[in-house]
Every structure is written in structure tokens, then in C-alpha cells.
Amino acid sequence: MAAPDQTTAVVFIGILALLGWRMYARIRRMVGRQRFRPRRPWVTITVFPLLLLTLGADVFTRAAGGFALLAGVGIGAALGFYGLRLTKFEDASDGPHYTPNAHIGIALSVVLLVRIIYRLTPLILAGGALPPPEQMARTPLTLAIVGTLAGYYVTYAVGLLRWSRSLRGPGAPPAGSPSGPPG
Numbered sequence: 001m002a003a004p005d006q007t008t009a010v011v012f013i014g015i016l017a018l019l020g021w022r023m024y025a026r027i028r029r030m031v032g033r034q035r036f037r038p039r040r041p042w043v044t045i046t047v048f049p050l051l052l053l054t055l056g057a058d059v060f061t062r063a064a065g066g067f068a069l070l071a072g073v074g075i076g077a078a079l080g081f082y083g084l085r086l087t088k089f090e091d092a093s094d095g096p097h098y099t100p101n102a103h104i105g106i107a108l109s110v111v112l113l114v115r116i117i118y119r120l121t122p123l124i125l126a127g128g129a130l131p132p133p134e135q136m137a138r139t140p141l142t143l144a145i146v147g148t149l150a151g152y153y154v155t156y157a158v159g160l161l162r163w164s165r166s167l168r169g170p171g172a173p174p175a176g177s178p179s180g181p182p183g
Contacts, residue, residue, distance in 0.1 A: 016117065027109055031102035033088075035095055036164055041157035048150040059143060068140035069147040076151020079104055083152065084159040091167050098160065108149055115145050 052073070059065035086101035119142070 020113075023109060023113055027106050031100060031105055033097055033099045035097050036160065038164065041160045044153050044157040045161075048154050052147070052150050055143065055146065059138065062138075064140045065138060065143050068144040072144035072147020072149075073151035074147075075144075076148040076153075077155045078151075079108075079148070080152045080155025080159065083156055087159075089163055096164060096167055098163070100156070104152070108152060112145055112149060115142055 052069070056066070056069060059069055083101050083104045086104070088099040090097050090099075119139075
């Protein structure tokens with residue numbers, strides 16, 4: 001029978017393998033050609049700023065944390081603009097589609113995953129209790145990564161909405177609303 005420390009390590013490696021596989025499956029699904037869904041960008045534009053406000057309420061009392069979060073948002077916004085320039089947009093017969101740049105999305109996802117694993121590995125292998133999530137998110141590097149993700153995804157979502165609006169033309173009804181004559 002394996003010693004408790006070996007069992008913990010084996011379980012941890014199994015969890016890491018499962019997380020890696022799920023992350024791979026998610027990334028693979030999200031980097032290909034995607035049909036534009038009008039509600040999805042609005043969810044992003046709502047959720048990420050709320051996350052930033054929640055983190056920012058506590059973080060801005062410490063200069064390093066606040067600076068890291070804001071710097072991350074700025075970096076993420078710049079990556080979002082760059083990502084939009086690399087995105088392939090098409091108005092196909094079955095509706096609007098876009099193909100985001102795979103490298104940026106994969107890189108950001110991997111950076112976050114590596115940071116989470118880095119923060120959790122010593123705690124799990126030592127058999128210690130996990131700290132509360134808010135304590136794990138307070139380090140400047142973690143805040144910079146979260147800010148980068150938020151800045152990227154919000155900028156990208158706004159770009160998708162602007163692109164979809166340009167397809168409809170000025171004065172057209174919003175996406176998702178009935179466009180035919182009343183009847």
C-alpha cells in the first residue's frame with residue numbers, strides 16, 4: 001500500500017491530468033471557426049467587469065495589487081485589439097462567423113492554468129489546507145493575469161459586437177430581434 005504522501009501525489013497528478021485534458025478540449029473547441037451568437041459577447045462584457053470590480057474593491061487598498069490589476073487590463077486590451085486584427089470575419093449564408101487567432105487564446109489560457117497549478121501544487125503536496133480563493137487571487141502576478149484575461153475578453157467582445165453591428169448597417173434592428181415586417 002502506498003504511503004499517504006505518495007497517495008496524495010498520485011491523486012494530485014491525476015487531477016492535474018484531468019484538468020489538462022479538459023483545458024485542451026475547451027481550447028480546441030474555442031479556437032476554430034465559430035458562429036457569432038449575439039448574447040455571448042454581452043455576457044462577457046457583463047461578467048468580467050463585475051469580476052474586476054469585486055477584486056478591485058479590496059485590491060486597490062494595496063498599491064502593488066491595484067497597479068498589477070490595471071496593468072493587466074491594459075495589456076489585455078492591447079492583446080484584444082491585436083487579436084481582433086488577426087481574426088477572420090465572414091458573413092456566410094448560414095449567418096456570421098469568425099475565427100479568432102488561436103495563439104493568443106491558447107497562450108492566455110495556459111498562463112492562467114500554469115499560475116493556478118503553481119499556486120496549488122505546494123499546498124496540495126504538503127497536505128495543507130487550501131487558502132480561501134480571495135487570498136489566492138491577491139498576489140500581484142495573479143491579479144495581472146486575471147486583469148489581462150478580463151481586458152482581452154472584454155475588448156474582444158466589444159469588437160465582435162461592433163463587427164456584427166456593421167453587418168446590419170445603420171438603423172437596422174439589434175441582433176436577435178425580429179427583422180421582418182409585423183404580422
